[in-house]
Amino acid sequence: MISTVSTKPYADQKPGTSGLRKKVPVFQQENYAENFIQAIFDSLEGFEGQTLVIGGDGRFYNREVIQKALKMAAANGFGKVLVGKGGILSTPAASHVIRKYKAFGGIVLSASHNPGGPTEDFGIKYNISNGGPAPEKITDAIFARTKVIDSYKIADVADIDLDTVGSFDLAGMTVEVIDPVADYADLMETLFDFPAIRSLIAGGFRVVIDSMSAVTGPYAVEILEKRLGAPSGSVRNEVPLPDFGHHHPDPNLVHAKELYDDVMSADGPDFGAASDGDGDRNMVVGKGMFVTPSDSLAMIAANATCAPGYKNGIAGIARSMPTSAAADRVAEKLGIGMYETPTGWKFFGNLMDAGKVTVCGEESFGTGSDHVREKDGLWAVLFWLNIVAARKQSVKQIVEAHWAEYGRNYYSRHDYEGVDTDNANALVAALRAKLDSLPGTEINGLTVSAADDFAYHDPIDHSVSKNQGIRILFEGGSRIVFRLSGTGTSGATLRLYVERYEPDASRHAIETQAALADLIAAAEEVAEIKRYTGMSEPTVIT
Numbered sequence: 016m017i018s019t020v021s022t023k024p025y026a027d028q029k030p031g032t033s034g035l036r037k038k039v040p041v042f043q044q045e046n047y048a049e050n051f052i053q054a055i056f057d058s059l060e061g062f063e064g065q066t067l068v069i070g071g072d073g074r075f076y077n078r079e080v081i082q083k084a085l086k087m088a089a090a091n092g093f094g095k096v097l098v099g100k101g102g103i104l105s106t107p108a109a110s111h112v113i114r115k116y117k118a119f120g121g122i123v124l125s126a127s128h129n130p131g132g133p134t135e136d137f138g139i140k141y142n143i144s145n146g147g148p149a150p151e152k153i154t155d156a157i158f159a160r161t162k163v164i165d166s167y168k169i170a171d172v173a174d175i176d177l178d179t180v181g182s183f184d185l186a187g188m189t190v191e192v193i194d195p196v197a198d199y200a201d202l203m204e205t206l207f208d209f210p211a212i213r214s215l216i217a218g219g220f221r222v223v224i225d226s227m228s229a230v231t232g233p234y235a236v237e238i239l240e241k242r243l244g245a246p247s248g249s250v251r252n253e254v255p256l257p258d259f260g261h262h263h264p265d266p267n268l269v270h271a272k273e274l275y276d277d278v279m280s281a282d283g284p285d286f287g288a289a290s291d292g293d294g295d296r297n298m299v300v301g302k303g304m305f306v307t308p309s310d311s312l313a314m315i316a317a318n319a320t321c322a323p324g325y326k327n328g329i330a331g332i333a334r335s336m337p338t339s340a341a342a343d344r345v346a347e348k349l350g351i352g353m354y355e356t357p358t359g360w361k362f363f364g365n366l367m368d369a370g371k372v373t374v375c376g377e378e379s380f381g382t383g384s385d386h387v388r389e390k391d392g393l394w395a396v397l398f399w400l401n402i403v404a405a406r407k408q409s410v411k412q413i414v415e416a417h418w419a420e421y422g423r424n425y426y427s428r429h430d431y432e433g434v435d436t437d438n439a440n441a442l443v444a445a446l447r448a449k450l451d452s453l454p455g456t457e458i459n460g461l462t463v464s465a466a467d468d469f470a471y472h473d474p475i476d477h478s479v480s481k482n483q484g485i486r487i488l489f490e491g492g493s494r495i496v497f498r499l500s501g502t503g504t505s506g507a508t509l510r511l512y513v514e515r516y517e518p519d520a521s522r523h524a525i526e527t528q529a530a531l532a533d534l535i536a537a538a539e540e541v542a543e544i545k546r547y548t549g550m551s552e553p554t555v556i557t
């Protein structure tokens with residue numbers, strides 16, 4: 016019943032910022048997914064008889080790869096697999112299920128916020144027993160294995176019925192098809208003050224969540240409409256579709272513009288939120304106030320004790336390097352640790368496992384805590400609702416009060432997508448070459464205080480990650496950061512991150528791009544973005 020199938024290696028199976036991501040037709044090549052899954056198993060030890068969690072965001076090709084992974088898990092000796100009904104598990108829910116049922120690890124099928132469909136993106140990621148993305152040591156081993164793999168093991172059995180909750184036998188391995196929502200919703204109920212949020216909503220506070228036809232729909236309906244009593248229809252685009260309804264399931268001001276406009280309109284809802292393809296990102300918009308992800312991290316940290324799950328305070332905060340330093344000021348005031356890591360959630364796992372940090376965040380619409388080991392979109396939305404309910408203030412009032420107390424970090428990210436890879440690499444190489452000579456010089460009238468290519472020394476496992484983004488810091492605390500995306504599937508994406516700290520409350524209402532204009536011009540001057548990319552402006556500004 017178990018076959019060993021011979022195969023040939025593919026040269027391009029290097030996991031990026033968050034697992035292996037490619038276009039669907041790449042994954043549909045003969046043995047492509049099988050090779051990668053076998054390479055994962057070959058890079059692990061001691062899983063015989065153990066439990067594996069499998070689930071995905073429901074995008075095109077999800078079901079097919081789940082069937083392959085189930086049969087391969089059986090052939091490789093796992094004792095049990097927990098799989099979400101319909102093949103569905105949001106990324107944070109998968110992380111929770113791994114932790115709750117003490118699984119050996121999990122396979123999460125997703126390409127996050129990238130579009131889905133027959134010619135769009137797909138992805139496979141391995142998570143370890145703490146529920147978080149595998150660290151580089153493992154992803155490097157997986158990549159090394161993919162380069163030499165010559166066979167994989169698979170059980171020759173019929174497909175499992177993924178649409179019925181229950182226990183099934185697959186070649187001697189148990190497959191449990193589980194309700195993908197219940198465990199996660201129960202966890203949220205332990206962290207947040209559901210009665211307070213319920214009365215906020217019952218009192219007329221109008222909340223809308225746009226699930227963008229992606230995985231959070233069933234979760235948001237269960238939590239917001241069923242458990243918190245919001246009227247039916249409060250969750251929009253709530254049915255997960257394999258192609259996300261042709262939308263780009265990325266919750267930001269470009270792709271969730273309709274929601275944003277609705278909340279900003281005079282008779283629109285009081286609070287709007289959106290999540291991405293696999294449910295780990297979030298966007299929060301209050302009436303008259305969009306909350307930037309960097310600010311959201313700082314404000315959640317500053318107000319953490321409003322939520323029952325965090326009533327004793329937080330141990331520390333971590334943020335990715337390009338994320339604004341707004342949270343640093345909160346950590347300073349609270350007298351707790353602040354950690355600056357490379358981009359990607361996998362760098363937070365060690366800090367959370369060691370109890371050094373409780374909340375973490377990234378500028379890319381990612382916020383989360385040690386309740387799981389992934390960022391968590393709905394968690395952030397519920398945290399904000401809890402804060403609003405506890406403080407009895409609007410989002411706008413909460414944000415403005417925070418700025419008045421701590422100062423405002425104006426912040427924006429400019430993405431140049433689809434850049435020729437050689438040109439993008441040349442831009443970075445040219446910047447790198449001049450880093451040493453920049454300190455003390457002026458760029459567009461701004462004096463450089465320091466410039467480097469960020470390297471991270473993990474304080475827990477002492478691993479070192481180099482070349483994590485070029486930072487140019489200016490006198491007064493402003494900075495620009497350049498890095499290339501590690502999640503794209505075609506060409507290169509250049510990301511420019513721009514930040515200015517403004518302590519003066521009378522200067523907190525400037526339009527963001529205007530407040531950052533001189534830094535944006537400085538970035539052009541030092542990096543010649545237009546010349547290298549051939550683009551006169553960014554493709555996305557967030």
Ligand code: G1P
Nearest residue numbers: 032033359360377379500501502
């Ligand atoms: C992007 C974000 C990063 C996030 C990752 C996965 O990675 O910038 O913060 O962790 O997606 O959601 P990038 O494409 O920049 O490598």
Ligand code: ZN
Nearest residue numbers: 127128293295
């Ligand atoms: Zn995501």
